[in-house]
Amino acid sequence: MSDRITSILVTGGTGSFGQAFVKRILDDFPGIERLVVFSRDELKQFEMAKNFPESKYPQIRYFIGDVRDKDRLKWALADIDVIVHAAALKQVPAAEYNPFEFIKTNIYGAQNLVEAALETGVKKVVALSTDKAASPINLYGATKLCSDKLFVSANSVIGKRDLTFCVVRYGNVMGSRGSVIPFFLNFPRGERLPVTDDRMTRFNISLEEGVDMVLWSLENSIGGEIFVPKIPSYRILDVVEAIAPSMDVEIVGIRPGEKLHEEMISASDSPNTIDLGNYYAILPSIDKLSLDARCDQMSGCTVPDGFCYSSGANDDFLSVDDIRCLIKRHVDPEFQPR
Secondary structure, eight states: OOTTOOEEEEETTTSHHHHHHHHHHHHHOTTOSEEEEEESOHHHHHHHHHHSOTTTOTTEEEEEOOTTOHHHHHHHTTTOOEEEEOOOOOOHHHHHHSHHHHIIIIIIHHHHHHHHHHHTTOOEEEEEEEGGGSSOOSHHHHHHHHHHHHHHHHGGGOTTOSOEEEEEEEOEETTOTTOHHHHHHTSOTTSOEEESOTTOEEEEEOHHHHHHHHHHHHHHOOSSOEEEEOOOEEEHHHHHHHHOTTSOEEEOOOOTTOOSSOEEEOGGGGGGEEEOSSEEEEOOSSOSSOHHHHHHHHTOEEOOTTOOEESTTOSOBOOHHHHHHHHHHHTOTTOOOO
């Protein structure tokens, strides 16, 4: 991370990603002068402060606030160089039943953050997105697609400011709250394990890899990109076999707003997508640089026409043994199949 960065604010800082990001910054960049955890839940901040107390980490600050409140955001952004935006409402079924609440946080909150960054001295903004924002069929994905567009288009109005906005988009985070692996790990023995559809696939990324990607984007973004990692997929029945091979399965049907397979890059995105090696970058449809200039500047190359990056058509799938190893490494070191 650049020496120019001396202060960071993380929205949604008490969530799974936020806590992993804060730990990485404190471990690897102890010279950081200010690290602000911005979230709306005082109990989660209280619990987080037990692990990262201000007495041990004098650079850390816990700031209660909501991205729906622009004035509070501007207060928190005083003397901040970098924003990592992880705050979101993200449960797909809940979004179908509470659509406007998701709109207020995921869309209005994103616009508040853009405006607050433009009105303060922020230099870089990295916003976290989701595979559900590509060709969305649910309300959550639609709000995140709109959020992505707000951050991308913000680069068109920065004027002479030393400021860039970019987005990182990735798949299911292994072990995060509400994800399938903790659900299966904690499901009561003796009952049939509910599976929505036995054909389902998902992308898989660890929290550590997500943090790596955000740090990489801070160093490599020119502005306006949606970065996508090259990561493996898993089949839902392989997750069942990895965690609970002795348990029976009940097929319960796809939940409201759910897909069989997730996309991170749709075929419609392919004309504006470049391959950067470990990552792809979806470039702005209205860009001050040509596609060739972007490739030259970012050491990338174009992708084939009609290219699509889907969890169901991925070249890289995790085996049952791979999934077990990853659970031990990233979720539960004491894990044993049930």
